[in-house]
Amino acid sequence: xxxxRIIACLDVKDGRTVKGTCFQNLEDMGDPADQAELYQEQGAxxxxxxDISASQNGRSPMLxxxxxTADRLSIPLTAGGGVRCLQDATALLDAGADKVTxxxxxxxxPELISEIAxxxxxxxxxxxxxxxxKNDSWNVLVKGGTVNTGMDVLEWTRKACIxxxxxxxxxxxxxxxxxxxxxxxxxxxxxxxxxxxxxxxxGAGCPKHFTSVFKEGHADAALxxxxxxxxxxxxxxxxQQLTEDGIEVRPC
Amino acid sequence: xxxxxxxxGGNMGSVLRFxxxxxxxxxxxxxxxxxxxxxxxxxxxxxSFGSVMENLSSSGYPxxxxxxxxxxxxxxxxxxxxxxxxxxxxxSPGTKGLGxxxxxxxxxxxxxxxxxxWSKLEGSNEYVYFVNSYHCKPENPKNQSRRACHCGxxxxxxxxRDNITGFQFHPEISxxxxxxxxxxxxxxx
Numbered sequence: 001x002x003x004x005r006i007i008a009c010l011d012v013k014d015g016r017t018v019k020g021t022c023f024q025n026l027e028d029m030g031d032p033a034d035q036a037e038l039y040q041e042q043g044a045x046x047x048x049x050x051d052i053s054a055s056q057n058g059r060s061p062m063l064x065x066x067x068x069t070a071d072r073l074s075i076p077l078t079a080g081g082g083v084r085c086l087q088d089a090t091a092l093l094d095a096g097a098d099k100v101t102x103x104x105x106x107x108x109x110p111e112l113i114s115e116i117a118x119x120x121x122x123x124x125x126x127x128x129x130x131x132x133x134k135n136d137s138w139n140v141l142v143k144g145g146t147v148n149t150g151m152d153v154l155e156w157t158r159k160a161c162i163x164x165x166x167x168x169x170x171x172x173x174x175x176x177x178x179x180x181x182x183x184x185x186x187x188x189x190x191x192x193x194x195x196x197x198x199x200x201x202x203g204a205g206c207p208k209h210f211t212s213v214f215k216e217g218h219a220d221a222a223l224x225x226x227x228x229x230x231x232x233x234x235x236x237x238x239x240q241q242l243t244e245d246g247i248e249v250r251p252c
Numbered sequence: 253x254x255x256x257x258x259x260x261g262g263n264m265g266s267v268l269r270f271x272x273x274x275x276x277x278x279x280x281x282x283x284x285x286x287x288x289x290x291x292x293x294x295x296x297x298x299x300s301f302g303s304v305m306e307n308l309s310s311s312g313y314p315x316x317x318x319x320x321x322x323x324x325x326x327x328x329x330x331x332x333x334x335x336x337x338x339x340x341x342x343x344s345p346g347t348k349g350l351g352x353x354x355x356x357x358x359x360x361x362x363x364x365x366x367x368x369x370w371s372k373l374e375g376s377n378e379y380v381y382f383v384n385s386y387h388c389k390p391e392n393p394k395n396q397s398r399r400a401c402h403c404g405x406x407x408x409x410x411x412x413r414d415n416i417t418g419f420q421f422h423p424e425i426s427x428x429x430x431x432x433x434x435x436x437x438x439x440x441x
Contacts, residue, residue: 001403002369002382040427045370070265074273076381076425093263098425120263121299123366123383166366197368220364250370250379 003250004214004242005221006235007199008039008228009048012065012081018052019177019226029229033068039228040075042235043252047073048169048223050101050128051081052144063095070096078126086115093120101169103128104142107149107156110163117164122196127165129153131186132173138186145173153186154193161195168198169223175203177226182209187217199223207233207241214247253291254278254438260297260333261307267296267330270424274431276438284316292326292441293317297333301357301386302344304332314350321352326415326441334411334418335388343386353413355390363403371400371421373409378429380409380421387420 010017010032017035018026029035036047049069051062066079079092080101089100106112106127116125130145131138131153138153157168170190172183180203187200200213201223213219227233239249254271258264258280271278271294278294281287295317297304308314321327329337336349341357349357360367370379375398382400387407390396398410400421410433411418417437423430 001363002367002371003379005369070269074270074425074427074430076422094265096265096269098263098266122385123368124263124298167368195364196366197364221369251377 001220003045003248004219005045005199006043006210006238006249007046007048007221007223008036008044008235009050009201009223009225010035011050011052011225012062013051013053015062015065017229019229032065033072035229036069036077037072039235040073043239043250044075044235045221045250046076046078048078048080048101049097050079053081063091066092066095066097080126080128085112086119089116089120089124093124099124099126099166101126101128103130106160107140107142107151110159113160113163113165117166122164122166125165126167126169126199127160128169128171129156129160129190130171130173131183131190133183133186141173145176154189157190158193165196167196168194170198170200171223172202176201178203179205179227179232181205182213182217182219182222184212184217187213187219191218191220197221201225205232207238210238210242211245211247214242215245253288254294255287255291256280256294256296257308257313258296259307259311259313260295260304260336261299263298264296266422266424267294270430270434274434276434284312287316287320289320289323289325292328292438293320295327295329295333295336297329297331297336299332300343301332301335301341301349302347304336305344305347305349308336308350317350318352321416324415326417327352328437329418330424331384331420331422334420335386337411337416337418338388338390341386352416353390353395353411353418354392355388355395357386357388359386360402360407362405367402370426371402371409374399374401374406378433380423380426380429380433382409382421384420388418
């Protein structure tokens with residue numbers, strides 16, 4: 001398999017990087033293009049840029065931020081937030097993204113996944129799944145975590161793989177911003193049913209958490225956001241820990 | 253001057269930005285007639301073997317590329333653009349490839365597919381970014397100039413036969429390693 005990836009994620013609201021807890025209480029964390037470039041130099045394997053205000057307000061993502069960021073990167077860039085139709089995906093790819101994420105709109109009309117996959121190839125279509133624990137299972141949330149669809153996360157993952165999703169970006173709503181570690185149980189369960197790579201997200205607080213999500217959660221990649229923005233540690237430190245724990249990563 | 257064929261389809265933005273970043277002079281001919289027959293050719297491709305071949309065929313590229321290749325013009329295919337250099341692919345049975353390198357394209361049989369992420373090129377310290385579900389099998393193993401691994405099984409990362417070269421990975425999003433490999437190809441011309 002390829003190396004385990006560390007992906008730096010920037011949640012963008014009104015042109016600034018923000019970070020919250022359980023998707024709430026947003027704090028300003030800086031300029032997304034500056035940060036993306038810094039993380040690239042630190043050794044990030046990919047950058048994800050999510051316009052988190054988009055879906056809630058029902059407007060198209062801010063293409064200018066994608067363009068500004070893409071101009072400064074030579075690693076893969078994934079963009080998303082508020083992608084409602086094939087045209088939205090096209091606009092993001094034209095602006096310089098290599099892949100797009102879909103979330104709310106894919107739940108409303110799952111054929112959107114197939115449309116993007118058929119037009120640009122499966123690898124271009126990343127399905128973002130926001131998962132909230134409910135007893136022994138997990139439900140799919142949409143609209144920036146504000147609406148619980150009642151759908152089962154594992155069922156949705158299975159279906160999305162068949163429809164043409166190229167990767168699953170799996171965020172634990174319960175762990176988001178808590179620094180308590182990834183939900184390795186959720187990640188493992190999704191990874192078992194997914195035929196495509198799974199990117200774990202939500203809860204990273206220290207380098208050891210990444211080891212757990214790869215070893216116990218069987219993730220293919222892990223997302224880091226707050227842990228980097230708050231400068232709790234660098235990507236280099238995360239990768240050093242992973243190397244010490246016998247996990248292959250791309251050297252910084 | 254590098255001539256970039258954009259007709260294969262898919263997202264060309266990253267590739268063109270990459271060439272700009274490296275200060276490589278390029279142009280994008282609109283039709284096969286506009287190919288100079290003198291300059292090296294870059295064939296990026298995203299999408300299935302069948303769709304890339306269909307896009308190329310509908311504009312009449314296959315014959316012109318063959319002629320250029322016979323004249324010794326360097327041709328570099330990237331990703332699906334590399335795969336169509338071969339005769340055929342399991343991805344699109346019945347579709348003929350460009351046939352510039354004898355061999356076929358096979359599907360990965362194990363592990364999670366697509367193979368997405370950074371893999372090391374065997375015999376080097378270079379990590380490059382792959383996104384592929386299929387891999388090229390040249391008839392002549394000597395054409396396999398670099399390999400990478402999927403689930404412990406080596407596959408072709410760089411193919412080379414005389415003036416024809418293919419990169420299975422994406423140099424345009426492979427950070428410094430990608431830039432270095434691209435420069436190396438240009439220097440060798």
